[in-house]
Amino acid sequence: MEAAAQIPAGRTTRGGGVHVEIIQGTIETQQVDALVSPMIGYDPQTTGIGNTLHQRVGPQLTAAFKAAAGSEVMLGVPVLVENLPGLPSHAVFFLSLCPWNGDPDGAPVEVLKMGIDSILTSCDSRGFGSVVFPPIGAGLRLSFPIAVVASVLLERLYTFQQQRTSSRPLTVRIVIHPDDHVSSQVFKSTLEEIHQNRAQESKRIVLLGKTGCGKSSLANIILGEDLFTAYHSSVSGTATCQSETRDVSDRKITLVDTPGLFDTERSEEDLKPEIMKCITDCAPGIHTFLIVLKVERFSEQEQAVISRICEYFSEDILKYAVVVFTFGNELPEGMKIEKFIRENQKLSDLVNRCGGRCHVFDNKHWNNNTLQNDYRSNHFQREELLKTIDKLTVERNGQYYTNDMLQAVEREIQREEEQIRQSSPENLPPEEIRNQARRQVANRFLIELAGVATGALLGALFGIEALVRAVTTMIIHPSQAINLIKKVPALMGAPAAAAAGGEAALAVGVGAGVTAAVVATTGGVLGGIIGHEAAQGAETAQDAVERSAKAVIEKRQSLRFS
Known part of the structure; x- marks a missing residue:
């Protein structure tokens, strides 16, 4: 009997999503749109799964594979063969991999990651509703440790969930042989560990905007403490990237205040250390971007900043963004920020691209107003902003913006944390270990x-x-x-x-x-x-x-x- 262990973060989201489950059974009997079969080189029968498929399909398997693959295959690039007779699945992804070489960060692991990503992306592009993976790479010929396989496969599935834009439901099933109880337990424990780590992490929020727009003051308002140095000049301002973590209204929040990353007067070499620090502070991903603008005439300078931000931001990233205006006291009496935005087409376009999410604060005059329902109150606006971030997180099914760079840096930070724990003569608090690891990784990568x-x-x-x-x-x-x-x-x-x-x-x-x-x-x-x-x-x-x-x-x- 097949037993399922579902990934909690993989529940179907509104409008469809990714459903991931771990079961024990036989992969060739799964009634799905596609299944995955690893191989070595150009031969689909070099692994146990390939041999099993050949026994069910016969010589047509090799002929169909050669027709689909052509004269050669590339490592990590799947070959899709459709409509093989004798299988309940519609298609098979044949994936050429490198045998395990003992290095958890070596080429075989990178090829495996790329192959998993390619298969999942192909399922989306072809409209597949279900795909089945074995413990890919753990067979006798490829010899990946089962712990490495479980970690890589589950992490790539999480990343795919976070970055996916399609709303079409997709079931991803990991099928483990009924007699392989060890692999089943490893996958389930890895799944639980990943889920716990994700559940305990704080929401990482990055503030973006030109120097002098009020990012630091806004950060202080959100966290309720004067932790960030605020400047009142368009020339001075935050010189270094700074992050702080606090509990706010029963939420754990990490705010990352950036330097003027998009200020045209700063040289690229001056920015590089701040970008690297921002990357390490944001790893493994960013829950929300706050694009910070002043309530003032939308000049060419503001437009240049927005253009530069959008130059680096894809439309997908703006799905995680909220536009936040500062100096709200400049709004005419009785006017709300939505009306101010409607009066400028370029502002309206930007907010629309961010899902209509916008809020307004005042760095000075609204601080003393603590009325719960007063629009011109920073306390009121903070609670509304936090609700918007919560709603955005729910709509994204707990997903955050991430990419390979942020994930890679996170792995390096975790390794550094382990080294610090082993070498430290005293028991340092986890937060201090994390901060030390971030600094060391940032400094090392900056030089490299x-x-x-x-x-x-x-x-x-x-x-x-x-x-x-x-x-x-x-x-x-x-x-x-x-x-x-x-x-x-x-x-x-x-x-x-x-x-x-x-x-x-x-x-x-x-x-x-x-x-x-x-x-x-x-x-x-x-x-x-x-x-x-x-x-x-x-x-x-x-x-x-x-x-x-x-x-x-x-x-x-x-x-x-x-």
Whole structure:
């Protein structure tokens, strides 16, 4: 008899969602739209599941696979074969993987992650309503430890749930053989651990806006304490990224106050340390973005800030955003913020793109008004804003904005936390361990990534896919990056032809000031790897920049005269 263990966060959301369950049974008997079969190289019969499918289908399996795959397959890129006879499923995803090499952050794990992501995305694009996974990679030929398989598969499912935009219901079933009680227990305990970790975390909220718009004062109002230094000048302002966590109205809130990330007068090199700190403070994901604007005439300067924000924000990210206005005392008597917005088409467009979510505060004059139902009260507006964030979280089924960069940084922070716990002679509070780990990871990555353009870091933070892949790969396993580009071009979002000519593309390089568009190309990515490797041993970020710039120039010259 099959026993199901459902992921609590996977309950069907309004309008449809992802339903994930763990059962014991046989994968080839599942009546679903698609099932997943791992393989090694080009042969679908190199694993136990592939052999079982061949026994049920016969020689037609190999013929259909070759017709769908063509002359070769790529690691981590599934081959979809449909309408195989003798199976209750409509289609089979054949996924070529690398055998386990003992490294939890190595190429085999990255290929497995990419394959899972590709299958889930393909299910959405093809309108599949159900897909079945085995404990993928845990067989005799691939030999992944079951704990690694459970962690990777469940984490990728959670990430898919968080980033998914489709409202069509999708059932994702993990099927474990009836006799494999060990794997079943590992999956269920991993599931429970992930669920507990997600349930205990605070809501991470990032404030965005130009210098002097009132972000720091707004942060103080929301947390109810003067924790952030507020400036009253359009030139001065927050110099460093700052985060604080407090309990507010029975909610645990982490606010991240950013520097003027989108101020045109600040250089990219000045911003890089703040972006890196913001990334570590926000890992593994961001529940809500607050786009902060003043109640004033919407000038060209404000429009430039919004344009720069939207340049890095996809429409998906704006689904997590709330527009918050400050200096509410500037509103005419009796006017609400909604009417103020309607009077400006550009403001109306922005708020509409954020789901109509908007609120207004006043940094000075509304602080003393504590009436529960008075519109011109910061206390009232704070409760309304928190309700909006709660509603947004419910609508997103508890999901937050994340990407591979934020997830990778979170894994590094967790490793650093474990090292601190083991090496510390005294029992430090968990919050102090977390803060130390964040600082160390931020400092280390800042030095290692000094050769990567600031635009690439912004792109990695805000979800530009090619930049996420590029920067994450350089963080996690830079020594393997070139081999991964040659073997698995899709990891970097680069076409196979460009990857094949990757060595020549190194001449393009990524110096300290290359644009984000260049980094998105194979040459830019590989140039970033040169910068990363050259920065090894640097004691400061400036030293790393100088080393990486020198290395890229030398590589360019060697290629020019070779």
